[in-house]
Amino acid sequence: MASLESALIPILAKYRGDPTALLQILREAQEALDWISPETEILVASALQIPLTQVKSVTQFYAHLYDHNRGKYRILFSDNITDRMAGSVALFERMQAHFGVEPGQTSADGLVSIDLTPCTGLCDHGAAMLVNSIAIGRLDAERIDEIAALVKARKPLAKWPAELFAIDDNIHREVTLTGIPYVPGSGLDAAIRLGRAGMFDEIKRAALRGRGGAGFPTATKIEGARNAPGVQKYIVCNADEGEPGTFKDRVLLTSFSTRVLEGMAIAAYAAGAAKGFIYLRSEYQYLRAKLQREIEEMRASGRLGVSIRGAPGFDFDVEIHMGAGAYICGEGTAQIESLEGKPGRPRVKPPSMVIRGYKGMPTIVDNVETLAHLTEIALEGGASFARRGTRASTGTKLLSVSGDCERPGVYEYEFGVTIGRVLHDCGAVAPIAVQVGGASGVLITPDEFSRKIAFEDVSTAGAFMIFGPDRDIFEVARNFAHFFAHESCGFCTPCRVGTTVQKNLMDKIAEGRGSRYEVNDLMRLTDFMRRTSHCGLGESAGNAVRDTWLKFRPAFERRLVPHDFAPQVDLDAALEPTRLATHRDDAAAHIPAEG
Amino acid sequence: MNANPNGKPPLKVRLATTSLAGCFGCHMSLLDIDERLFELAGLAEFDRSPFTDIKQCGPCDIALIEGGVCNSENVHVLRELRANAKILVAVGACAINGGVPALRNRLKIGDILDKVYRDDSGEVHIPDDPELPASLDKIYPINEIVRIDYFLPGCPPSGDAIWKYLTDLILGRVPRLDHQLLHYD
Structure with a gap:
């Protein structure tokens, strides 16, 4: 217990016993202790003066928090379809063979566990994995063997060869955001010259829309938060890039983080906010230290803090908040719940976040890329920005x-x-x-x-x-169906049940037991999820399956049984355990197949 | 417009009911429609059902299935009803999800038989009579064994819910239960 307490006390002290830091505390506790034991949960609950169930609800919600011992080395293979296309399944099996463990099981010596995790944002790096939340790309058989040897030698992660962790930007086409070098502070100075109202007008003129996919006008958010009553207003940089196949925010946070951070400050200046968060997905843990250093440099050089660049009243500071493996936290209101240290379940809207967001205060949640574009708008003006792109989609x-x-x-x-x-x-x-x-x-x-x-x-x-031409689009849709079943937050029934039923039906078809009946069920189900789910996750969870049926119907059809219906399992095989136990083999102890 | 121009009474629908791995609670609930049983008798006649004791189902319009599928006999009965009924309705929690009997799905059937038929001296005598239905490895909801057309939830569905659902089906409406009939607390 002494070691448990000595590990937890500095973490609890760092967050000054603030219950809204619960998720951060648990993350750091896991980093120190490898997992979150019942004793850890009890100690954290009593130190924060919150119910034990509240601690458990967070531990159990986030996929990267473990309430049982998953070993010193927790290996998660990225399981996006692009990983699979790069051969991740064979590599996963190779790693398992090294340690003789089943997926999700911890080796008997408590050394290692190997499991799957959704897309880690390294789709341009071949197959990828996380070891204790740190990303490794370009996996091949040789790398798997190397990593297995390092684990077996119990070498601390910090001493592993640096080239294992090398991650490139892989930028192949530049225009303005990635193409024009950015002078630190220049965007801030330009914003200050424009003044708060002037900066807002330029954003409006630029017709900047949210880059997270929804395309909501950024100026409308800023205006909403600016006009909403609240003693404190917040800017949240949504760096929870969890959508399978997306990794451009990783690159922005790696090589264009100055633009991102100053973009946050510009948004804050226009909205009258003084505090910001970067909500960084767990998979990008490796970027945290670098971002933290940059924040500190910005404070030291007067680009964050009080009276930024000497402008009286331009006060703004940024804090990094880590996620813990939950796709749903990319949704704005779920992200705010997570920032408050709770399970990331989307809130009921209205009120919108710009009225009542983080801690009930006006909050702007913007995508990393959206914020980075604000530096362009500050420097060149909204009209110039709006000349790029289309009329409805500028920049x-x-x-x-x-x-x-x-x-x-x-x-x-x-x-x-x-x-x-x-x-x-x-x-x-x-x-x-x-x-x-x-x-x-x-x-x-x-x-x-x-x-x-x-x-x-x-x-x-x-x-x-x-x-490409050799790919099986049915398997793509099935991979996504598994993804959504894994990532549904469980709050609303259409999504919680629907995503799992969708996964089961796709698996049944994949096993060659599906018929048109299952297809009809899938179409009804995807429509139902779209119409009745609480948030965008459930609303879009059936898109891939529906699109594949509409556009790659033969990929389904060649798996369907020709008759009306096939049972879920081989019924005769399902009697085998009873035949064994009763020593029967008479006709009545068998079930013939139908049709 | 007169939907019944000849003035003849409409043909009665043929109705079958059965309980597989269930507790007959859904059948008891059907009896809870009370005096509406007379009205039902005017709309439907029963084929295979515990009410008639008919052993083999003939062609019929609607079959109500209570309970999940736990053994070979359940499979045969369910297949017989599917082969004969135009509309198959899963009635109640066990038919839809396996229900209480599915609690055994966490255990291996071989272990269960071994435990149940072990006497005080430790000897195991598992009955092996071919007359006995052989247990499946798990309890299956009926829609995993045959195609099901409609699902009537509840444990059990109330008499009112069964009446509403059944009369909707008989009268050719897509069955709908309003909130009150789906509300269990």
């Missing part, structure tokens, strides 16, 4: 290109670029489909390659996964 957009192409990576385009142009630029050969917008997005077939990336046509947060 440039970063796309995260992955899958079957020669040059996966980040591509910046003016809005309005056709899908065919992107495919050409990245070297995609004879693609049969592109999933734009991730698992919740839209499946685009070659007859639609002339469609445009824009809010008024194909809207996306940036994911652009390409499937």
Whole structure:
């Protein structure tokens, strides 16, 4: 117990016993102690003076928090469809064979556990994994063996070869955001020259829309928060880039973080906010220290803190808040719940976040890329910004290109670029489909390659996964069905039950036991989820399955049984345990197949 | 417009009911429609059902199934009803999800038989008579065994819910239960 207390006391002291820091405290407790034991939960609950159930509800909600011992080395293989296309299944099995453990089981010596996790945002780096939340890309058999040897030698993660953790930006096309070098402080100075109202007017003139996928006008958010009553207002940088196939925020936070952080300050200046958070997804833990250093440098050089760049009243500071493995926390209200240290379940709207957000105060939640664009608008003015892109979708957009192409990576385009142009630029050969917008997005077939990336046509947060001629689109949809069943927060019944039923029906069809009955069920179900779910997760959870049925129907049909219906299991095989126990083999102890 | 121009009474629907791995609670609930049983008798006649003791189902319009599927006999009965009924309705929690009997799904059937048929001296005598239905490894909801057309939830559904659902089906309406009939607390 002494070691438990000595590990927890500094963490609790750092957060001054603040219950809204519960998620951060549990994350750091796990980093120190490998898992969150019942004793840890009791100690944290009593130190924060909150019910034990509140602590448990958080531990159990977040996939990367463990309430049982998962070993010193917790290995999670990224299980996006792009990982699978890069051979992750065989690599996963190879790693398991090294340690002789089943998925999710901890080795008997308490050394290691190996499991799967949704997309880790390294789709341009081949197959990827997390070891204790730290990302490793470009997995191949050799790397698996190397990592297994390091684990067996119990070498501390900090002493592993640095090249294992090397992650590149892979920017293959630049326009303005990634193309024009940014002088630190320049955007802030420009904003201060414009004044709060002037800066707001420029954002409005720029017609900047949210880059997280929904395309909500940024100026409307800022105006809403500015006019809402509240002693404290908040800017949240949504860096919970969880949509499978998206990784452009990773690149922005790696090499363009100055733009992101100063963009936050500019938003704060226009909205009258003084405090900001970066909500960083757990998978990007490796970026945390770098971002923290930059925040400290900005404080030291007067680009964060009190009277920024000498402008009286321009006070703003930023704190990093870590997620813990929950796709749903990319949804704005769920993210605010998570920031408050609670399970990330979407709130009931209205009131909107700009009226009552973090701690009941006006809060703006914006995508990383949206905030970075604010530096452009401050420097060049809204009218100039709006000249790029289309009338309804101004500026440039970063796309995260992955899958079957020669040059996966980040591509910046003016809005309005056709899908065919992107495919050409990245070297995609004879693609049969592109999933734009991730698992919740839209499946685009070659007859639609002339469609445009824009809010008024194909809207996306940036994911652009390409499937070549040998790919089985049914398996793509099934992968996404598993993703949504894993990520449903469980709050509303249509999504909680619907995503699991969808997964089970897709699995039944994959096993060759599905018929048109299951397809009909799937179509009814996806429609039901879309109409009745509480938030966007459930509303879009059936998109991929529905699109695949509509556009790749033969991929389904060749798996369907020709007759009316097939049972879920082989019924005769289901009697085998009883035959064994009773030593029977008479006709009545068998069930013939029907049809 | 006269929907019944000949003035003849409409043909009665043929109705079958059965209980598989259930507790007959849903059948008891059907009896809870009380005096509406007379009205039902005017609308429907019963084929295979505990009410008639008919052993083999003939062609019928609607079959109400209570209970999940726990053994070979349940499979045969369910298949017989599916083969004969135009509309198959899963009635109650066990038919829809397995219900209480599905609590055994966490255990292995071999272990259960071993435990149940072990006497005080430790000897195991598991009955092996071919007359006995053989247990499946798990309890299955009926829609995992045959195609099901409608699902009537409840444990059990109230007499009022069964009446509403059944008369909707008989009169050719898509069955709908309003909130009150789906509200259990």
